[in-house]
Structures are given as structure tokens and as C-alpha cells.
Amino acid sequence: MIDDDHALLLDVRGMTKSFAGVHALKGVDLTVRAGEVHCVLGQNGAGKSTLIKTLSGVHQPDGGEILWQGQPVTISDPQSALDLGIATMYQELDVVDGLTIAENIFLGHELSRAGVLRVGDANRRTRELLTRLGHGDIPPSTEVGRLSAATKQIVSMARALSRDAKLIIMDEPSAVLDSGEVENLFRVIRELTSSGIAVVYISHRLEEIRQIGDRISVIKDGRSTASGLAVSETPTRDLIRLMTGRDVENVFPDAVPVPSNAPILLEVSYLNLRGSFSDVNFTVRAGEVVGLAGLVGSGRSEILETIYGARKATSGTVAVQGRTLASGSVRAAVAAGMGFSPEERKSQGLILDEPIFKNVTLSTFARFARGGVLNERAERNAAREQIAALELRPDDPDRPARTLSGGNQQKILLARWLVHGTRVLLLDEPTRGVDVGARAEIYALIRRLAAEGTAIVVVSSEIEEVLGLADRVLVIGDGDVLATRNAGDIDESDVLDLVMKGSAA
Amino acid sequence: MSEQKTTILTDAEPLPGASQQSDRPSALKRFLGGSAGRNLGLVIALLVLIIIGTVTAGDRFADINNVLTIIRYASIVGVISIGMTFVITTGGIDLSVGSVMGLATVVASLSAVQLASAQFSWLLMIVIALLVGAAAGFVNGMIIAYGRVVAFMATLAMLVGARGLAELISGRRTQIVANNEFLDIVRANVLGVPVLIWIFAVVAIAGWFLLNRTTFGRRTVAIGGNAEASRLAGINVKRHLVYVYTLSGLTAGIAAVMMLGRTTAGTSTHGTLVELDVIAAVVVGGTLLSGGRGTIVGTVLGVLIFATLINVFTQNNLDTSVQAIAKGLIIVVAVLLQQRFATRGPSSGRK
Numbered sequence: 001m002i003d004d005d006h007a008l009l010l011d012v013r014g015m016t017k018s019f020a021g022v023h024a025l026k027g028v029d030l031t032v033r034a035g036e037v038h039c040v041l042g043q044n045g046a047g048k049s050t051l052i053k054t055l056s057g058v059h060q061p062d063g064g065e066i067l068w069q070g071q072p073v074t075i076s077d078p079q080s081a082l083d084l085g086i087a088t089m090y091q092e093l094d095v096v097d098g099l100t101i102a103e104n105i106f107l108g109h110e111l112s113r114a115g116v117l118r119v120g121d122a123n124r125r126t127r128e129l130l131t132r133l134g135h136g137d138i139p140p141s142t143e144v145g146r147l148s149a150a151t152k153q154i155v156s157m158a159r160a161l162s163r164d165a166k167l168i169i170m171d172e173p174s175a176v177l178d179s180g181e182v183e184n185l186f187r188v189i190r191e192l193t194s195s196g197i198a199v200v201y202i203s204h205r206l207e208e209i210r211q212i213g214d215r216i217s218v219i220k221d222g223r224s225t226a227s228g229l230a231v232s233e234t235p236t237r238d239l240i241r242l243m244t245g246r247d248v249e250n251v252f253p254d255a256v257p258v259p260s261n262a263p264i265l266l267e268v269s270y271l272n273l274r275g276s277f278s279d280v281n282f283t284v285r286a287g288e289v290v291g292l293a294g295l296v297g298s299g300r301s302e303i304l305e306t307i308y309g310a311r312k313a314t315s316g317t318v319a320v321q322g323r324t325l326a327s328g329s330v331r332a333a334v335a336a337g338m339g340f341s342p343e344e345r346k347s348q349g350l351i352l353d354e355p356i357f358k359n360v361t362l363s364t365f366a367r368f369a370r371g372g373v374l375n376e377r378a379e380r381n382a383a384r385e386q387i388a389a390l391e392l393r394p395d396d397p398d399r400p401a402r403t404l405s406g407g408n409q410q411k412i413l414l415a416r417w418l419v420h421g422t423r424v425l426l427l428d429e430p431t432r433g434v435d436v437g438a439r440a441e442i443y444a445l446i447r448r449l450a451a452e453g454t455a456i457v458v459v460s461s462e463i464e465e466v467l468g469l470a471d472r473v474l475v476i477g478d479g480d481v482l483a484t485r486n487a488g489d490i491d492e493s494d495v496l497d498l499v500m501k502g503s504a505a
Numbered sequence: 506m507s508e509q510k511t512t513i514l515t516d517a518e519p520l521p522g523a524s525q526q527s528d529r530p531s532a533l534k535r536f537l538g539g540s541a542g543r544n545l546g547l548v549i550a551l552l553v554l555i556i557i558g559t560v561t562a563g564d565r566f567a568d569i570n571n572v573l574t575i576i577r578y579a580s581i582v583g584v585i586s587i588g589m590t591f592v593i594t595t596g597g598i599d600l601s602v603g604s605v606m607g608l609a610t611v612v613a614s615l616s617a618v619q620l621a622s623a624q625f626s627w628l629l630m631i632v633i634a635l636l637v638g639a640a641a642g643f644v645n646g647m648i649i650a651y652g653r654v655v656a657f658m659a660t661l662a663m664l665v666g667a668r669g670l671a672e673l674i675s676g677r678r679t680q681i682v683a684n685n686e687f688l689d690i691v692r693a694n695v696l697g698v699p700v701l702i703w704i705f706a707v708v709a710i711a712g713w714f715l716l717n718r719t720t721f722g723r724r725t726v727a728i729g730g731n732a733e734a735s736r737l738a739g740i741n742v743k744r745h746l747v748y749v750y751t752l753s754g755l756t757a758g759i760a761a762v763m764m765l766g767r768t769t770a771g772t773s774t775h776g777t778l779v780e781l782d783v784i785a786a787v788v789v790g791g792t793l794l795s796g797g798r799g800t801i802v803g804t805v806l807g808v809l810i811f812a813t814l815i816n817v818f819t820q821n822n823l824d825t826s827v828q829a830i831a832k833g834l835i836i837v838v839a840v841l842l843q844q845r846f847a848t849r850g851p852s853s854g855r856k
Contacts, residue, residue, distance in 0.1 A: 330736060331739050331741060333739075354727070362735065363740075369720045372721060373720075374722075
């Protein structure tokens with residue numbers, strides 16, 4: 001039990017940070033005591049990453065105070081964070097594959113005498129550090145590229161110890177691990193904390209936080225909604241409310257009941273992708289919104305991408321309006337009237353330096369062309385129609401997509417498929433990086449498209465979003481469809497229960 | 506597919522005066538960063554070179570025949586540069602163009618010699634040169650697109666391989682092209698302008714049209730801008746890359762025909778290091794090496810700048826080593842200026 005007896009290590013008060021006018025942090029408080037595991041919980045885009053980067057010296061806060069062992073400090077760069085004793089383990093581990101474990105651990109503070117590396121000393125100290133972490137069996141001269149993700153994390157932790165870290169920040173360390181490896185990670189974390197080192201553990205997996213966390217802070221939309229709650233005394237329901245905290249009824253438009261004789265537009269039968277998911281079956285009728293709910297890594301995005309043909313299914317079929325599509329062919333899917341809005345809008349969806357209208361017509365410019373010669377005037381007009389219909393801002397079709405907000409970039413993708421005349425729309429995280437106000441607009445658009453007869457499949461890591469948008473929900477866990485329910489018959493804790501039972505089985 | 510949906514949606518109320526965002530760069534910077542501004546910079550650079558040439562070499566430089574010499578010299582590199590502009594716009598590179606051109610001159614001239622008695626048609630020789638170029642480009646494209654080999658390595662292999670093949674086929678001997686009909690046509694003047702320059706002009710105009718006005722050009726820019734987004738939008742990225750590298754090979758084939766006409770010989774050493782001149786001209790012209798932006802007008806200006814530079818140096822009897830240093834400087838300065846005026850900022854992501 002962590003209480004006031006433990007020395008206060010880090011005290012962050014009212015931290016703010018904005019990027020180019022976007023407020024990423026609007027007032028975050030965080031107090032970390034020596035020897036505790038302090039979990040930071042928040043949805044995607046809540047500001048967790050920005051908080052970490054501010055503490056590790058990558059970003060400078062605009063406002064607020066950082067007290068380190070009671071003294072106000074400025075963390076001007078990553079080196080000064082390390083000098084204080086704050087080490088960070090990023091999700092995409094910053095180890096160098098081509099170097100040995102020992103070389104990685106002493107990277108940037110190499111042991112040397114008169115410029116000559118003391119390889120033997122480095123190896124010996126590396127062995128000590130690894131032993132302390134319960135991995136004394138790994139030879140320090142092993143090349144890091146040959147290690148598993150789990151062992152790379154150990155290397156990263158050993159590096160933090162080599163710097164005499166008093167606080168180690170771990171950014172979703174379990175995301176790349178299987179359940180056995182997670183157990184081992186927790187064991188190592190407990191060893192660290194028993195020697196007085198504090199761990200800030202970032203995750204959105206509630207069940208892990210229950211297992212490893214002492215106290216918990218919640219961030220929502222860049223603001224602290226709770227700081228330093230005791231994990232054992234806070235019910236999951238409260239955590240979810242603190243994390244999402246919105247008035248569900250006001251945000252989600254009413255669903256229009258789907259007539260039972262509405263034609264089936266999308267039929268997915270026994271779809272399998274080895275290593276990702278198995279035997280996914282469902283149909284979507286015209287006007288229906290089907291949601292896939294599940295945790296990160298459950299296979300939801302892979303299912304969507306496989307339906308679209310961006311990944312080649314191991315077996316199973318996808319049919320649009322009764323016609324089976326060629327497996328693994330995006331072109332076949334698009335030709336059949338399917339549209340897809342990918343999870344990573346900027347890297348997978350848009351050509352950021354091209355104007356809005358060319359992004360809108362990326363799937364259809366050939367249709368406006370005659371004999372291979374483009375008709376940009378017709379393209380601009382089609383884009384203008386959609387800009388007006390979707391209230392896309394700015395309304396100038398020649399503005400580069402890069403200059404638009406997340407919500408308006410999402411509208412470009414919707415516009416693209418509207419111009420195409422899509423009947424089946426697959427949306428992966430349609431509101432990621434979209435602020436709350438614009439979310440309601442995106443939700444309204446999705447419902448409007450459904451009302452006009454489009455079949456829609458939505459994937460979101462926000463369970464609330466899936467439940468609020470969808471008519472029917474498929475709960476996905478570890479690549480299996482755990483349950484299919486009408487949206488009205490299931491709530492968030494049911495979904496979480498199903499997912500946890502599914503992963504325990 | 507229902508076109509109907511689009512029309513329903515337009516019934517929505519019109520936008521209330523959407524506000525312009527304040528993060529627009531200043532008008533001057535926008536102009537200099539835009540394509541017109543970039544080309545203007547190149548025109549100014551060219552004018553400066555012309556003034557230097559006129560001042561230092563006077564009548565010899567400003568003579569119409571000298572001007573035609575400059576452009577004629579530029580035309581072979583120029584034709585290849587047009588194909589290279591497409592390749593670089595996709596974010597790729599083609600290092601093999603010089604040796605592919607050499608190979609094409611060898612194969613075409615050898616066929617001409619071997620079939621001379623059988624009334625070899627000069628047209629067939631041209632076709633063979635073009636086919637050799639296109640075939641080499643096609644192989645490049647297949648290896649890059651379907652074999653997923655980095656363009657730099659795939660075309661480097663072709664650079665070495667094609668040169669070796671050319672040496673093997675020719676036995677390192679130079680084949681003289683003796684077909685007078687062919688030579689008369691390639692070395693003729695039309696309206697006072699050499700045919701080589703006409704070929705360059707036609708290829709440049711066709712290239713401009715292809716890049717800016719056709720679906721082919723749109724796909725090229727889109728793939729260079731974001732290959733994954735293009736794929737997910739339904740563009741056949743791999744097939745298009747094969748087309749683009751084939752196009753690049755084809756321009757090397759056209760250049761081979763021009764080379765055969767100009768030098769009256771086919772040899773495996775034709776085109777050695779030409780790829781460097783070509784890439785320099787394209788990049789100085791304003792096409793981004795990272796892909797997504799290509800400019801044919803810029804490429805033509807880049808080619809002319811280098812050709813004029815060489816001519817100015819030659820007219821003043823300056824050492825070729827000094828020429829090389831000046832070329833190096835121009836490349837660096839041009840790229841530095843490009844970065845200064847490039848409108849694309851650092852990625853404005855929140856994380």
C-alpha cells in the first residue's frame with residue numbers, strides 16, 4: 001500500500017502544452033511516489049503520449065510546474081531527464097538492433113578509458129543488471145536484433161537502471177507481449193518497485209491496471225479527470241466514466257430501425273487470417289451499422305482490412321450484393337462498391353500535400369477523365385458538392401489536405417467514398433484524433449449515410465463509440481467473435497466482461 | 506453504384522462563410538514556394554548564366570548556332586530526364602538509364618550491321634533501340650514492384666548488368682552506323698532547328714501533358730505522395746510502377762536513337778555516368794527526391810542550365826574540372842533553396 005510515508009518523487013501541477021494551436025494538454029496533474037506503480041489511463045488522443053514526452057524532455061511544456069523530489073525543475077532535453085533519473089521505455093522500443101545488449105545499455109554513456117571502450121567492464125555490468133532483472137542467463141554480447149520484443153523491453157529497463165533511474169515511464173509495454181510475457185514483465189516491475197524505483201505505467205487495458213497498479217491517474221481530452229486514486233478502491237465503472245465521461249445521449253444520433261427485408265449488402269463467411277482472427281461470420285443489411293468492439297490487438301482492424309482486400313484472407317469469402325469478391329484485391333472491393341477509411345488517416349488515407357479535391361477524387365479521378373485525359377473542373381465540382389454536403393472546412397477545394405483538422409480530414413475520406421457511390425463503407429477508428437465537437441458531426445454523418453441505405457461497419461477502440469453508433473455489435477477477443485448482440489442489449493461492462501472472459505479462456 | 510446518394514446530400518444547407526485559417530504563408534513566400542515561383546528562380550539562374558556567357562564570350566556565345574549547339578547537347582540528357590522525372594515523382598530512382606542507353610545503341614547498331622545486306626530498314630533499327638530500352642525498364646519495374654527490391658539497388662544492378670551485356674554483345678567493339686537514310690533524318694534540320702532538338706521538344710511536351718493532364722500522371726503523383734493511401738483508394742500501385750520504369754527505359758531507348766544519329770556509332774561506353782547528369786537536372790528542376798511532386802518544366806530548365814553552364818565554360822576555354830566543381834555547387838545551392846522555399850513544413854501531427 002502506497003501512502004504518504006513514501007517519498008514524493010515527481011509532482012506535476014497543471015501542465016499545459018499545445019502544438020500549432022491544438023491543445024494537447026490542458027491541465028494535467030500527476031504525483032508519483034517512490035516505489036509505486038502509478039498507472040496513467042486515457043483513451044487514444046487523450047494526451048498520454050504528450051505527457052510522457054514532456055516528462056522525458058522531448059517536448060517543453062507551455063505552462064504548469066514540474067517538481068522533482070520537491071525542487072522545481074526544467075526538463076529541457078532527453079539528457080537532462082536522464083540526469084534527473086527519469087528514464088522512458090517507449091512503445092516502439094528505442095534499442096538499436098545491430099548492437100549487442102551491452103552496447104545498447106551503455107549507448108550514449110559508454111564505458112571507456114582514454115577513448116578506448118572497456119568492453120569487458122560493460123559486459124560484466126550488463127550481466128549484473130540483467131541478473132537484477134531476473135535474466136542473468138542472457139549473454140550480454142547477444143545482438144539485440146535477435147531478441148524477442150519482451151527481451152528487448154528487459155534491455156530497455158536494464159539501460160534505465162544503468163542510468164540510476166529513480167522513475168521509469170513505460171508506454172503501453174504490454175501491447176507487444178503475449179500473456180506469459182506480461183506475467184514476467186509484472187514480476188520485473190515488482191522487483192524494481194521493491195527497490196524503491198517508481199514506475200509510471202501507461203495502458204488502456206483495465207485488467208492489467210488492476211493487477212499491477214498501486215495508484216491511478218486518468219486523463220481525458222488533455223485534462224486530468226482523476227489524480228492518484230487508489231486502484232483497489234476504484235471500481236472499473238468509475239474509471240470508464242472518468243476516461244470517456246461524455247453524455248452519451250447527446251452525442252450519438254438515434255438509430256433508424258433497419259427493416260428486416262432490407263437487402264444484405266455485405267456478407268462475410270468463415271473469414272480467416274492466420275495469426276490474426278478465425279471464422280468471422282456476419283452480414284450487414286442496407287441501412288445497418290455493425291460495430292466491432294474489442295481491445296487493441298484483438299484483430300478488429302485486421303478483420304476490416306481483410307474484408308477490404310488490403311490483406312489476403314487465409315480462407316473464407318466476402319460477398320457484396322451477393323457477388324463474391326476476389327480475395328486480397330482492394331481493386332475488386334472498390335469496384336464492387338466498397339469503401340474503406342483506414343485507422344491511420346495521415347499515413348494510409350491521405351496525400352497530405354495534395355489539394356482537398358484530388359484527395360476526394362483519389363478513387364474516382366479516372367471516372368471523370370475521358371480517354372485518360374483528366375477533367376479537373378469536373379473533379380473540383382464533385383469535391384465542392386461534397387464539401388458543402390459534409391460542411392467540410394475550409395471549403396476551398398485547392399487547399400492542401402495537410403492544413404485541415406483531424407475531423408475535416410476524416411470528412412475528406414467520407415467524401416471520397418460518397419463520390420464513388422459506395423454501398424458498403426468500412427470505417428476504422430473514424431474519430432481518432434478528432435476533437436469532441438467534430439466527433440458528433442462525424443457520428444451524424446455516419447448515421448445519415450446509413451439512413452440513405454449504406455451498409456456500414458465501424459471499428460473503434462472506444463467501446464462507447466461502437467455501442468452508440470451501431471445497430472449490432474460483434475465483440476472481438478483474440479481474433480474470435482465472442483458474441484453478437486443488438487446494441488441496445490449490451491453495455492460497456494458487458495463488453496469488457498466478455499473480452500476478459502474470452503482472453504482468460 | 507448509386508450516383509443518387511451524392512445528389513441527396515447536396516440538399517444540405519449551404520456553408521456559412523467558412524473562415525480562412527490564419528496559418529497561410531505570406532503571399533510572397535507562397536508564390537516562391539509555388540511551381541511558378543520555383544520555375545521563375547530557375548529562369549533567373551539560366552538568365553544569369555546567359556549574361557555571364559555573353560559578357561565573357563561575347564559573340565561566340567550569343568551566336569544562334571552556339572545556342573542550337575547548347576540545346577542539341579542538352580537534348581539527349583533532356584529526353585532521359587523527362588522519363589526520370591516520372592520515376593522520381595513516384596519516389597523512386599533509375600540509375601540504369603545511361604547503361605541502358607548504351608546497350609540499346611549496341612543492340613540496334615549491331616542489328617543494322619548484321620542485316621545490312623538484307624536491306625535492313627532504318628525504321629527497324631529505331632524500333633529495336635526503343636524495345637531494348639523499354640524492356641530493360643520493364644525488368645526494372647517488375648523487380649521493384651513485384652520483387653519488392655529497393656529501386657536504388659534494382660536499377661544499380663541493371664546499371665552494371667546492362668553495361669556488361671553491352672560489352673559482351675559488342676565484343677567491346679564500336680559499331681559504325683552506315684545507314685545514310687537514318688543519318689540524314691536524325692542529323693537534319695527542320696525549320697532551321699536540328700531534329701535532335703525537335704525530338705527533345707516533342708518528348709518534353711508529351712511528358713508535360715502525360716504528367717499534368719492524364720490519369721497516368723495523377724497516379725504517378727499520388728503514388729509518390731502516399732503509396733499506401735493510393736493502394737487503399739484502389740489504385741494498382743505495382744502495375745503503375747512497372748509502367749513508370751518502362752517509360753523511363755523507353756526514354757533511354759529514344760536517347761539511344763539520338764546518340765546513334767549524333768555519333769554515327771553504337772558502343773557499350775555510350776551513356777557512361779549520364780544517370781548522374783539526368784538526376785541532377787531533375788532534382789535541380791524542383792522534382793522532389795522523396796516523391797509526390799514532379800515538374801517537367803523545371804526538368805527542362807534544369808537540363809538547359811547545366812548545358813549552358815558547360816557551354817560557358819567551354820567558350821572560355823576553362824578546365825572541365827572547374828566545370829565539375831561549378832556543377833556540384835549549383836546542385837547544392839539549388840537543393841538548399843528548394844528546402845528554404847518548400848511549402849511543406851515538418852509533419853504537423855499532434856504526436
